[in-house]
Amino acid sequence: MxxxxxxxxxxxxxxxxxxxxxxxxxxxxxxxxxxTTQDGLPHNSVNSIVQSPDGYLWFATWEGVVRYNGRQFKHFGWGKDTHLRDSGIRTLAITPQGDLLVAGSRGSFARYSEQRWHAMPQLDARINQVLSDHQQRLWIATNNQGLFVQKPDGQIAHFNLQHGLPSLSVKALFEDNKNQLWLGTTGGLAYFDGQSFHIQQDIPNAPVVSLAQDRQGRLLVASERGIYRQSEQGFTLLxxxxxxxxxxxxxxxxxxxxxxxxxxxxxxxxxxxxxxxxxxxxxxxxxxxxxxxxxxxxxxxxxxxxxxxxxxxxNFTTISSRSGLVGDYVRTVLSTSDGALLVGTSNGLSRIVHGEVSTLPLPLPSGDVPSILSLAETASDYLLGTYSHGLLILNKVTGQVTQFGTEQGLAANHVRSLFVASDGTIWIGTTRGLNRLSKGQLTHFDKQNGLSDEYIMAISEDPYGGIWLGTEMSAQVIHGDQVTNLDITQHSEARSVYGFYPDQSGRYLWLATDRGLIRYRYEDGKTHLIGRQQGLPIDKFWQVLEDDEAALWLTSNLGMIRIPLEAANQVADGQLEKVEYRVFADGDGMLSFQANGTSSPAIAKDAKGDIWVATAKGVVKTSPSDIRRLNPSSLPMQLEAVEIDGVDMTMNLPSELPAHTNRIRFEFVALGYIMPQTIQYKTRLQGFDKTWVERNTSNIAEYTNLPPGDYIFEVEAAYPTSERGKGLGKLRKPFSIAPAFWQRKEVIVAALVLVVALLFIVVSAREHILRHQSEQLKRRVNEQTQALQEQAQRFERLALQDQLTGLENRRSFDSFLKNLGKQTHRNVLAYVAILDIDHFKRINDTWSHDTGDQVIREVGRIITHNTRPGDHAARWGGEEFSLIIKDVDESTAVNICERIRQQVEMADFSHIASGLQVTISAGLKRCDESGNHHRTLVLADQALYHAKENGRNQVQLWQADLPARNSHRTNLDT
Incomplete structure (x- = not known):
């Protein structure tokens, strides 16, 4: 062996x-x-991990099982709710049907399906692993009691050493793609042939703790003697x-x-x-x-x-002190001609070559470690701008460092920017002005030479040999020794310029400013701003650089922003209103998305096209060609909680909600885990919302006072970087709200009928009332009209009547005479008489004016008594009266006037005043046939005058031979 x-x-x-x-x-x-537990885990030991078909991640811990949705953990402990005997969970598994199996200490075993927990066979043993095979058999591996299997019919069989198990402690279960069941035990590897178990002999007799299968279908066995892989010849060490x-x-x-x-x-x-x-x-x-x-x-x-x-x-990789970087606070980066990357930090200088990080020693006489602010390169040296040690020149071959500071003529030892021009001139930007080093000669530029600001943050060169300076106050360009200012304040009062990028077309210079990105066109010197109004999310950008994918990278304190160069030019040219962009921040692999940009260069592109950015926690790298768009094939959506009027109805939400439901709260989640905090949501409640409602990253929607009816709650979710229409998560939840009794259709119809009937009754009653009121109003109007007419008549009578005698007055007499004159052409015969009380002044003087008034009334009564119907008697004025006698001949008219004179003469006035006697005189004239009533009056007045002159108390008929008199008013009553 x-x-x-x-x-x-x-x-x-x-x-x-x-x-x-x-x-x-x-x-x-x-x-x-x-x-960890500080983030919501109930225990820091995580024993098993699975993902259920609905998208949730599940974790087994010693304090229960945990479900994770990308935003928060939900804990399930032991007890009657979960049917678990103990909170110590050792293993999790997913059945072919998608159910979750949870098992562990004390034989705890439960199944989670359709948001509910179900009890499973309870064994008096610690369960190490469970597996549901292709025949829906449930295999249960225990720690010291062998292997159990539950068949689909519910029968449970037990396997031990007698059945071929190499050990009673089974650690791992695995079914390969050929439906072969494998077991890892403390006694080695075994497989099941359908009846019994057989030990795999070509693997050392050592505990097997885990099993897997590679993409070629070969079994991988993890044992305490190493990892073995299956082949046609057997198992060999991996x-x-x-x-x-x-x-x-x-x-x-x-x-x-x-x-x-x-x-x-x-x-x-x-x-x-x-x-x-x-x-x-x-x-x-x-x-x-x-x-x-x-x-x-x-x-x-x-x-x-x-x-x-x-x-x-x-999308980003961070290289920090953990990876060997000399310091985490990176100020500047430079891609060098030999394919390396120089990284200037607050703790010195590092060099990265093919992913390997090394520190470049910078021996200074003082022994200090310089803080590097800026970098540049010549053919033989690296140029290092420092915070307080001026310019350091590091020889590429020898590693010797030469220090160049204020003692050698430098404007300041604080060097924030360096640039080597195409002609080999070295430009040094300090906090106290600009230095130009050319052929050993050092030239100084400050405000006396035309600089608007001496704090130089960025230096660049245009295709025409112009040297551009970025300061806190403006952008300026130097040609020879001539400094020209570029006014950018017209663009939202932009002023500070932190970085330049002369693009590859040779037409434009891009400026990173405190108000956005500004494009300068060399051809005509015009500038155009791409800022917040043009769609960018923030104002201030530190650096700008173009990658090999024709996109501009902008660095900021809030992350890296990438915009297509074509889109940026279209916005600057007025062809687009808004620029497209993508923000890279904390979810993209950066330990810090705070870019350090007031030094330069703080962004670089290496020979492979990778972009490097200086940040507050190391230098970050990205490969633009490999930038990932988050386009999962699907983004599972789950409705996690539903509250109805403050009551949790998630588990038993009815399809129809009760009447008088006031508040509905939905909590939903898209089960994406790459950057869950960036997932964008939008909702629509069909039956209520006319359009989609953008929720941004909020996963809660609330509705209040919805009317009864049918609704469908819809949610769509996507990563902000997903391509349009891809990776959408969708959720639909139909429900309805029952109407209250008074909102039911039959009740509404009945109520409508009742309302119509009531309206009819009310309208009819109203019409009756209105008719009655109208009649009353008409009566009142008629009465008022009649009263007004009577009043008008009274006023008219008062206007035509003499108040003392009750006779008509002069106005009435003139009107009557005028109308009479209009009738003379119809042979109307009439006479006008003017009567005057004789010696009336003597009466007033002798007795009194009141006596005179009573005499006038008595004479008026006598005249009225002798007036026929159709005649017109009036008080002419003072003690004079007038009388129009119609349809009589001359003798009759004279007789009437004579009768009046006689009655006045014979009247007894002693009741007015003792010894008082009154007589009258009268002048009579036939009405003029031409209708000239004025002439008639004048002639009647002349006749009266003659009656007065001839002794008074007589009637005088006008005759042609009577002398004409203008007036008799002055002596008639004397």
């Missing part, structure tokens, strides 16, 4: 020595993440360099790499003949590996005694 193993070992060593160098990615390039003692786990990934976990030597990986190792000094929390598993996204999950670890190939 010993000779056979030795020959096998010699054959393998010969094969390995003939294997050419491989391109397998070393383990150090894998991005590691770890979880690799002698793998520790022969202490192997605990074995896994074959989807690239046919073999992962080996050990008891106290950490993790190994064998791929394409290369063996890599990862231990506690490389990021593992513990050197004991208890579980290995590869999930659907290709990540390797590692269970240790010190916590859970996940390894994956990330």
């Amino acid at each position: 010993y000779l056979r193993s030795l020959l096998t070992l010699l054959v393998m060593l010969t094969a390995l020595s003939a294997t050419p160098p491989i391109s397998a990615e070393p383990l150090r390039d894998y991005f590691a993440e770890a979880w 690799d002698s360099s793998i520790p022969s003692h202490g192997v605990s786990q074995i896994l074959v990934d989807n690239h046919d790499a073999i992962w080996i976990g050990t008891i106290n030597h950490g993790l190994y990986r064998l791929h394409q003949g290369r063996l890599d190792h990862k231990g506690i000094y490389d990021g593992l929390p513990d050197s004991r590996i208890k579980a290995l598993y590869q999930d659907r996204e290709g990540s390797i999950w590692i269970g240790t005694n010190g916590g859970l670890v996940r390894l994956r190939k990330a």
Whole structure:
């Protein structure tokens, strides 16, 4: 046996020595993440790992089983809810039907299916592993009581040493692609032929702890004597360099790499003949590996005694002090002409060649270790700008260091930027100005030479020999000794320039500024900004560089941003409004995404096209051609929790929710584990939302006061870097809300009928009331109208009536006479008489004005008494009266006036005043046939005047021979 193993070992060593160098990615390039009890694990020992078909990851610990969704752990302990006897879980398995099997101490055994726990056969033994084979038989490996199998009909059979088992302690179970069942025991390897077990003789009699199968279908056996692989000739030792003692786990990934976990030597990986190792000094929390598993996204999950670890190939690889870098705080990087990479840190200078890191000694007379801020290269030397030691010139061949500082004429010992121009001139940017070193001559530029700022952060050269300077105040270009300022304040008040990149087309210079990326066109000197308004997520960028995939890389304190060069030019040319970009940050493999950019260069591209960036925790590298877009074939979605009015209804959510449901809360998750914190969600509630609602990274949606009806809750999720339409996770959950009694259709119809009837009644009653009110209103209006008419008539009568006598007044008389004049052409015969109380002034003077008023009333009464219907009597004014007598001849008119005179003369006025006698005089005139009533009045007035002159108390008919008088008003009553 010993000779056979030795020959096998010699054959393998010969094969390995003939294997050419491989391109397998070393383990150090894998991005590691770890979880412990501080992150939610109930125990740091992770004994087994599986992924269920629904996408969840499950971990077995000594404090129960844990389910992980990428965001948080959910713990399931022992008890009646899980049917587990003890919380110490040793193994997990997935059945062909997709159920989860959980087993461990005290014979604990349970099955999780459709979100519910189910009891399994309870054995009085510690269960090491379970397996459900192609015949749906359930195999149960125990620690000291052999092997049990439960058949599909529920019968349980027990196998022990009498059935051919090499040991009663069974550690591993495995069914290969030929449906052959293999057992790893403390007594070696065995297989089952359907009736009994047989020991595999060509493997040493040593405990077998783990079994696997490679992509060629060959069984891999991990034993305490090493790892053996099956072949047509039997089992042979896999690799002698793998520790022969202490192997605990074995896994074959989807690239046919073999992962080996050990008891106290950490993790190994064998791929394409290369063996890599990862231990506690490389990021593992513990050197004991208890579980290995590869999930659907290709990540390797590692269970240790010190916590859970996940390894994956990330877009970025970080090289830090753990990898041999002289310091973690990296200021500057430079890709050199010999294919190496210089890394300037706060603790000195490192050099990386083909992934190997070394430290370059920098012997200074003072013995100090310089902090490197900037780097450049000439044909014979490396130029190192330092924080406080000026410029160091490191000879490539001898390693000799020459120090060049303020004593040699340098503007300052703080050198933040270096540049070697095409003509060999060395430009040195310091905090106190710029130095030019050419042919041994040192020239100084400061504000007196035209610099707007003496703090020089970046230096570059354009195709026309111009030297560009980036400072905190502006960008400037030097031609010869002439300094010209570039005004960029027009672009959102941009000012500070941290980095330059003259692109390969020779047309543009790109500037990284405090307001975004600015493109300068040499042809006409025009500048264009690509900043927040153009779609970039932040303002300030440190450095800019183009990769071999025609994309620009921008460094910042918030990660690395990559934008297509064509898209950047289209935005600058106004052909696009927004620029496309991708952000690389903490989930992409960087220990720190804070780029250090106020020194230069802080980003570099090596001969292979890899991009290197200086960060606060090492230098990071990425290969743009290998940038991964996260496009899983599917992103499983799960509805993790549903709350209805604050009650958890996840496990028993009815299809129809009760009436009066006020608040519905959905919690969902996309089961992606590469960068779960970046997964973007959007939701739509059909029946409520008209469009999709963007949730960003939030996985919760709430709805309140939804009306009754049918709904479908939908969720879509994707990684932000997924190509459109690829890797979408989708979820649909239909449900309905029952209507309340008053919301049912029949109730609504009945209510509508009742409402219509009530409306009819109300409308009818209202119409009746309105008709009644209208009639009342009409009566009131008529009454008011009549009252107004009567009042108007009263007002009209008052306007035409003399208040003292009750006769019509002068206004009424004039109107009547005017109308009478219009009727004269119809042979209307009428006479006008003007009557005047004789000596009325004497009456007033003798007795009183009140006596005069009473005399006027009494005379008016006599005139009214002698007036016929159709005649018109009026008080003319003062003591004068007028009378229109219609349809009479001259003698009758005279007789009427005479009768009035006589009655006044004969009237007794003693009741008014003792001894009072009153007479009147009258003038009479026939109405003018031409209708000129004014002439009639004048002639009647003349007749009255003659009656007064002839002795008064008489009636005078106007005659043509009467003399004309203008007026008699002054002496009629004297």
